[in-house]
Amino acid sequence: MNFKVSCELEYQLNNPATFLFALRCIQTGGQTIQNERLEVNPYVDVEDFHIMSGMNRFSRIRTMNSGNLSITYQAEVDTTFRIVNLSDIPADHASEMNPEGIPFLFPSRYCQSDVLRQQANDLFGHLQGSYDIASGISDWIYENISYVSGSSGETSSAVDTLEQKEGVCRDFAHLGIAMCRALNVPARYATVYAYQLDPPDFHACFEVFIGGWWYFFDPTRLAPLNGLVRIATGRDAADAAVCTIFGDPMLQKSVISCELNDSGFVPITRDSLVTAGQAIALL
Structure with a gap:
């Protein structure tokens, strides 16, 4: 599928500041960037670099003057995904796990899996198999955590979300990751542009690593799983x-868009996957 994504951010600058932006899509084995453009107005130098072994692309912008700063990104991206029958997904025990998944077994800044181990066992310890555990966790979050815009902040963690029983997509993803890791299922965080997300915004989901593939979950169920364009991936939102801003700029405007250039789109949702006995992995 071919998507056109874009974002426009505008800041009010009062003092010198440094921005680290992860706005640009990444190129993967299943995601190809056909064209892209990043513009800054007024013009300042943009330093581009990769971290996390090439998983994330960052743009560093340093400003010295006061006034408005506008950042615009546009890209056309081809994406593919893999549909797998649940009967073909292995149990994948930690003793036999591909090393790629091992770093995502451990606690991280916003996903304190060690703190939540007892709660995870109480709620999901009866489930067998990594995929069933991740599915149970994602479904439980959808059914028990309220999606409330503005209900959390930059310091909110999985523990906070579980206690408060509300959050936004970032919080839903962190709680899913922490619960999965607490039960020895490798899980990671993904920032995406999301087709049919209403209202349009940046979106966050989580993935679990089983049998050499990363399977996608969105506990908010706010966008089709085959309508996601990957921006960045990491242990949690810290990555x-x-x-990320060093300074005191104020965000004045944020406009996000994800449009489909192809026709005949059939949304893949959690319900449709359950009905078909299948799982989805973004490539």
Whole structure:
């Protein structure tokens, strides 16, 4: 599928500031960037670099003057995904796990899996198999955590979300990751552009590593799983934040868009996957 994604961010600058943006899509084995453009107005130098072994692309912008700063990104991206029958997904025990998944077994800044181990066992310890555990966790979050815009902040963690029983997509993903890791299922965070997300915004989901593939889950169920365009991936939002700011700029405007250039789109949702006995992995 071919998507056109874009974002426009505008800041009010009062003092010198440094921005680390993760706005640009990444190129993977199943995601190809056909064209892209990043513009900054007024013009300042942009330093581009990769971290997390090439998983994330960052743009560093340093500003010295006061006034408005506008950042615009546009890209056309081809994406593919893999549909797998649940009967073909292995149990994948930690003793036999591909090393790629091992770093995502451990606690991280926003996903304190060690703190939540008892709660995870109480809620999901009866489930067998990594995929069933991840599915049970994602479904439980959808059914028990309220999606409330503005209900959390940059310091909110999985523990906070579980206690408060509310959050946004970032919080839903962190709680899913922490619960999965607490039960020895490798899980990671993904920031995406999301087709049919209403209202349009940056979106966050989580993936679990089983049998050499990363399977996708969105506990918010706010967008089709085959309508996601990957921006960044990491242990949690600390690795994949859309913007990290050193200074005191104020965000004045944020406009996000994800449009489909192809026709005949059939949304793949959690319900449709359950009905078909299948899982989805973004490539």
